[in-house]
Amino acid sequence: MPTYTIDGITFDLARTYLDVSGVEWVWSGRWNGAGEPLMKTTSGFLPLPDVYWWHGPLIAVPEPVTGEQIRAVLSADFLASQAAGYVEPLEVWAARALGGAA
Incomplete structure (x- = not known):
């Protein structure tokens, strides 16, 4: 389970996240040159810190109940x-x- 921590908040990169406007962000499986995870959405890619600071807070999409x-x-x-x-x-x-x- 890859994770990444920003401002003391640890993000599970296997999860899908929603930003404040309801846009879904998922980890692309890639990292940028600064070692930050690249998140993707329908409009492109952004590093997770940018998504967090510009579009946050980020809310993890609940996993389905079995x-x-x-x-x-x-x-x-x-x-x-x-x-x-x-x-x-x-x-x-x-x-x-x-x-x-x-």
Whole structure:
């Protein structure tokens, strides 16, 4: 994971960033002569410090949440709710809501 630090802020160059006007910036995989990462957008390339100072603050685009992560969170919440007695067993619900048919 390549990173670059400006003013004490470390940027993960594998991430996509949005500037204040909503333009996306991604690392091109290249460095300029000063050792700065070249960021690209549809209109061209700029070194990351220039993007940061002229177009910042930069906001990392959130990474997508996977189905596995969602299931893990929901399962943990459900199991905790069931253990605390907030969720009734299927049989009890079926008896109450469906007249016993599960």
